[in-house]
Amino acid sequence: MDKNIFCTPNPVNDKEALDALLRDKRGQQYYDEMKRLKVDTAALQKLLNDTCRSRIRTWLEICAHCGMCADACAFYLSNDKNPEQVPSYKIQSTLGEIVRQKGNVDNAFMRYAMDVAWGKCTCCNRCSLYCPFGIDMGVLMSYLRGLLFSQGFVPWEMKIGSGMHRIFRAQMDVTVEDWVDTCEWMIEEYEDEWPNLKIPVDKKNADIMYTVNAREAKHYPDDIAEAALLFSIAGENWTVPSEGWEETSLAMFAGDWEGAQLQVKSVYDAMDRLKPKRMVVTECGHAYRATVIEGPYWAGLKSGKTPVTTLHYVEWVAEALRSGRLKIDPAKKIKEPVTYHDSCNYIRNGGLSHIGREIMSYIAEDFREMTPNGDHNFCCGGGGGLNGIGKYRQERNTGQKVKRDQILATGAKLVITPCHNCWDAIRDLEETYKIGIRWSFLKPLLLDMVIVPEHMKPKEE
Amino acid sequence: MYNLLTGPLAWISFLIFFIGILIRSSLYIKGLDSNIDRVTYRVNTLFGIKEAVRSIFFWLIPFSTRGWRTQPVMTLLFFIFHISLLASTLFLKAHNMILQERWGFCIITIPNVVSDYLTIAVIVTASILIIRRIKLPQVKILTKRSDYLILIISIAPFLTGFLAFHQFGHYTFWMLTHIISGELLLIVIPFTKLSHSFLFFLTRAQLGMDYGIKRGGMKRQKGMAW
């Protein structure tokens, strides 16, 4: 039997291995190799003994099989109520089985578990609000992902993503040089219209340290410039770190807890180095979840909190609007019907539901809520890494039907999505279902609406 | 026979029941781990306790959570079943008489006719729960044989108690089976899914603390919208 080259329990730790893996078109060879990947049952059993404690065991055990979680799941509803999509079934037939068998499971079972863990759940945690016992199947699924990753049963893109974080400390191949260069480029790009624009790199003791999603540096550098403009207009004393600038964590989606730890430590190191008063995270949901909510635990911080107070971008926007540091020109408020998509990762799992509403009250004249919304909002299908996994693309697209219908019911054609993965997912949703909507981050909309102070405007001749 | 069942065996089953609850609860709490669960149970504990209390409270009140509201039939079934089950057991005159006899105290009691209706309610709702398991695909797929077994163990004391009380057929036979099934129920509670009767409070509290401490609790304006 051939030896596995790509599909092994070992994570990708160097560029050579990463490039080789990338050359394997859509992971064809990778998935072929997976079919003969041996399950190391002893290691799995040990991992269970070390990490599967009373919380998870109890959840799995006391589940009364009542089925009340079914209607909570966007995938269940989108798939015409296919019983195989009932959250409890998804977790009982995978993690439940592994735990009951004490890790004695075979290759086919692990591949089935992978199909469920990444193809049928975005870890949006909505079902946790519908279980009378408070069983959080998103948490269980995430734990299952960790087990699967440790054995090498992980989708190709997730393996790559985790490798990117381990090598670049970013979800894409963006180096520190690329990042700093992009910041400089953006200043040049905008200097004519915004002569005083600065993106201070590595400034110590600033009020705000701003961190982003690597996709901004790689594909959407204007997002960085827009953030810089809004900080400047609000008169903030801010900075970006040269190292530790990346907030996201595909490692979290992959269940690669070691990679996730490496990633968040780079951000916390930047905090220690630059000593900012606060940190602001860009409009990204899972980045906030990873670095602010889960990250302190991965890094072993006893407080459970980031070394300095951290705000999601929407919190900063709400604060700036509330305090009047950003002023909206009333004539330029959004007139058309507009809706706000709640990102699971910082609304349900971050408690910022009211912040979104507050912002909308300042900027929109005809704000339409989706039903349900806030803590109970449905996932758009972009969570849990499902946006980027080719193998489960169809499952993801089908799973978006609930969100599609929610948006259609509002009658709004503009969807505000202050989260990168949601933004992508809503875009994909439009591509698949063609319902004639537009979608936007907050930054470009705000820039169209804010009153620019005189000193920021270019001098007229 | 009667003496054996209500004497040593009753003692044993109550001991197993209470000690089982104690051990399982303490094992649960002991097994909670700030790092592995990623919830700082000991830091910002007050935020956690607040949300834990809310989490339990709202789920104990019918229609007070969105989950209850969106599934009204299940909610009615659920509450009628559980309330009737607890009330008819704890407040039954006969049970309280035994308590008074043995330990010299009793809880409040309800008229026998009410107990009767409550017992019927338990049996009826349990039957509907069984039908639900068979009929609804989303419940059927989850259901295992043990789920039926547990339901049967749970309603056996009610059914037998009811038959004994109304003296259908052989009173002593039903009385003895009632006692045996009741004791069996007590014994299996700590070791089966029925442990939810007390672990419910702990798992709900845990999730409350999770949301209260870590997942937005300190930023969420009015507490979790359960």
Next chain:
Amino acid sequence: MFKKILFATTGTPSCDAAARVAFEMAKRYNTELFIINIFGIPSRSFSQVITDLRTGDEIDLHDDQLAKIKNKLERRYKQQIRDYNTPHEIVLTDGIPHTEILRAARKNEIDLIVMGARTSTQENTGAVNRHIVGRTLQSVARSARCPVLIIGRAAASFWGGISNIVFGTDFSKGSNQAFEFAFNLTKMFNASLHIFHAIDISSGPFEFTKNQEVIEDRIREVRGMIRKRYISKMEGYNDYEIDVWEGIPYVEIVKYARESFADLIVMAHHTKKMAPPEESVFGSNVEQVVLRSNAPVISVNHPARQKKIDNQ
């Protein structure tokens, strides 16, 4: 004047005219030629699958595929590569087209970007990405630090002797940069410079458009402005003309260019804001002129790299 030229192409027939100019110029001015093709946009989040800009198909980002795309490009420009024999480099990348063009121009210190212009009807693009295609020209012309030569119609693709240069001004700051560039070109080619402004009567107060006297007053005023602002800087170079017409600016400038036998039109693309997606193809005067004129159009907006050239 030009040391490095960046030719941005979709690798399709719509860019053939622009290719002709790019290779011709590279040869004539002995410059390095960078050929950049942005073959797809990231549309699968962080994954390695991207969407083909023209067909909407999925492409995989890996070596074989890149080699295939490169091969295809080389085949399309085989003849030019052979005939002109200029040093060239093919840059393939995925991304948002205008971002990648601007990034490459900055990185390689490009002096001139050459690109084709196309309408949305010319090619069937993936529906969701259509506005991205439409926006590329607009964004590049607006933000590039170097002049951008845009070839709209095939008729505009013969970069031969330059004897008549039309400089269309709207007196914006960008126009100052455009003038400097137009004047330098004029001197270089020993050409005649036609300085032109069109008074926009398609909008504005009714009284203004109704009254021809008011318009003619304005014309006199503008001629004075042109003398003061531009002629004064021409160091006695006297092969120039000043013309001010009234009408719809982009129509007038196209008519004027035709009448003056223009070989080249120089304008500023100073639109501050991006036009909304549905209008982006016809977003500004520059794009309108590009689509209508038989002469190539150079858009100049920014001083940065221009200054450096002056110093050389």
